[in-house]
Amino acid sequence: MNAAPADQIRLLDVQALDVRLSQLAHKRKSLPEHAEIDSLNKDLAQLRDLLVAAQTEESDTAREQTKAEQDVDQVRQRAARDQQRLDSGAVSSPKDLESLQREIVSLAKRQGDLEDVVLEVMERRESAQERAAELTERVSSVQTKTDDATARRDAATQQLDAEAAEVAKEREVVAGVIPADLLKLYDKLREKQGGVGAARLYQRKCEGCRLELDITEVNEVKAASPDTVLRCGNCSRILVRTAESGL
Numbered sequence: 492m493n494a495a496p497a498d499q500i501r502l503l504d505v506q507a508l509d510v511r512l513s514q515l516a517h518k519r520k521s522l523p524e525h526a527e528i529d530s531l532n533k534d535l536a537q538l539r540d541l542l543v544a545a546q547t548e549e550s551d552t553a554r555e556q557t558k559a560e561q562d563v564d565q566v567r568q569r570a571a572r573d574q575q576r577l578d579s580g581a582v583s584s585p586k587d588l589e590s591l592q593r594e595i596v597s598l599a600k601r602q603g604d605l606e607d608v609v610l611e612v613m614e615r616r617e618s619a620q621e622r623a624a625e626l627t628e629r630v631s632s633v634q635t636k637t638d639d640a641t642a643r644r645d646a647a648t649q650q651l652d653a654e655a656a657e658v659a660k661e662r663e664v665v666a667g668v669i670p671a672d673l674l675k676l677y678d679k680l681r682e683k684q685g686g687v688g689a690a691r692l693y694q695r696k697c698e699g700c701r702l703e704l705d706i707t708e709v710n711e712v713k714a715a716s717p718d719t720v721l722r723c724g725n726c727s728r729i730l731v732r733t734a735e736s737g738l
Contacts, residue, residue: 493718494673499731501669502677502689508662513686515655524644531637538630545623552616559612563605570598673720680728689729692721694737700726713738 573595577588666674681688690699695709702725704712712732715721721730732738 492672492676492720493716494670494720496717496732498669498673499689499720499729500733501665502673502729503691503731504665505662505669505674505677506681506687506689508658508665509681509686509688511658512655512662515651515658519648519651519655522644522647524640524647527640528637528644531633531640535630535633535637538626538633542623542626542630545619545626549616549619549623552612552619556609556612556616559605559609563602563609566598566602566605570595570602573598676720677729684726684728687728689731690723690726692730692732692736692738694735697723697726697728697730699723699728699730702726709738712736 573591577591577595669677677688679688684699687699690697692698692704692712696703700723702723704724708724712721712730717732721732722728723730
């Protein structure tokens with residue numbers, strides 16, 4: 492393949508712009524905020540799960556407390572009715588009177604037991620409420636950190652995208668004057684060779700693979716026409732001659 496020396500030199504300009512685009516893409520992907528946000532989101536998910544569990548426990552104990560208080564109230568009302576019967580003298584039979592007194596004592600014990608249950612449930616509910624309140628604060632704190640990291644990431648991404656757009660526009664202008672067949676070869680080699688399709692020959696060394704040409708290769712380069720598109724014998728990249736090639 493042949494191409495004007497100036498067009499071959501322009502390949503190095505395109506290559507430099509492509510390297511810059513790759514660097515910007517890598518930097519965008521490697522922003523520290525990405526890892527920070529991922530870590531915060533994991534913490535946030537765990538905290539929210541714990542918060543839901545605490546809120547569920549608080550809701551369950553609230554219903555349990557209501558039921559226990561209703562049981563206490565029912566026993567209290569029944570004991571009050573029995574005490575009223577006892578106080579009114581409506582029960583005259585000694586046997587019935589003894590039975591009524593035993594029931595009042597039993598109800599008093601039952602009421603005490605149920606009140607202990609209410610107290611225990613209230614303590615568990617209070618503990619769940621405190622846990623939920625603590626977790627709510629922690630969720631809010633982590634969410635604030637996440638929002639801050641997201642804002643920083645978005646700002647950095649926007650800046651990198653803007654720079655990449657400028658570089659891409661410049662590349663389009665430079666590549667637009669390079670012969671299509673030469674640019675096609677360059678793009679093919681760049682994809683195959685890890686992002687570098689053209690390299691400068693500097694002081695008899697290919698800057699693509701960093702290997703120095705042997706004497707035979709140097710002589711072949713010297714003998715080649717300036718329009719000849721050379722390829723590195725080691726890495727196959729387009730080898731661009733300049734005034735600093737050392738020939």
